[in-house]
Structure formats: C-alpha cells, structure tokens
Amino acid sequence: xxxxxxxxxxxxxxxxxxxxxxxxxxxxxxxxxxxxxxxxxxxxxxxxxxxxxxxxxxxxxxxxxxxxxxxxxxxxxxxxx
Numbered sequence: 001x002x003x004x005x006x007x008x009x010x011x012x013x014x015x016x017x018x019x020x021x022x023x024x025x026x027x028x029x030x031x032x033x034x035x036x037x038x039x040x041x042x043x044x045x046x047x048x049x050x051x052x053x054x055x056x057x058x059x060x061x062x063x064x065x066x067x068x069x070x071x072x073x074x075x076x077x078x079x080x081x
Contacts, residue, residue, distance in 0.1 A: 008049060012051075013045075013046050013049060014046070016042050016043075016045050016046040017042075017043065017046035017047075019042050020039050020040075020041075020042030020043035020044075020045075020046055021039075021043065023035055023036075023038055023039035023042060024036065024039035024040070024043065026039075027039050
C-alpha cells in the first residue's frame with residue numbers, strides 16, 4: 001500500500017490532490033461539512049490512486065507479460081457472392 005501511495009503519480013492524481021486540499025481548506029474556513037466530505041473523497045482518491053471506477057479502472061495499460069503481443073496473424077478472407 002505504501003508503494004502505491006508513493007509511486008505512479010500522474011497529472012490527474014495530482015490534480016485530485018490539489019483540488020481536495022483546496023476544498024478542505026475552504027471547508028475549514030467556511031465550516032461547510034458537505035464540502036469537507038467532497039474534499040475527503042478527492043483526497044482519498046489521490047492518496048489511494050483510485051478513480052471513479054476502481055483502482056486504475058479508467059486507464060488501460062497493455063499487459064507486458066503477455067507473449068501474444070508481438071505475434072501478427074495473417075487473416076484470409078473469402079468472398080461470398
């Protein structure tokens with residue numbers, strides 16, 4: 001878990017952290033509990049690396065361990081009249 005928190009920071013993850021911290025500050029200044037809940041949600045997403053879907057569910061990365069990535073198959077087509 002600690003490795004997930006310290007690694008793989010992207011611009012969207014940083015943006016969530018900045019927004020969460022800004023919203024937390026505004027919630028503290030204005031004593032707004034709802035804004036504080038939204039801030040906690042954004043900070044949680046940034047710290048854990050999760051998104052709206054799940055853990056990196058919105059991003060697609062190729063499987064680097066797959067042996068089939070470099071194989072190209074020849075496909076033959078048959079014309080039907």
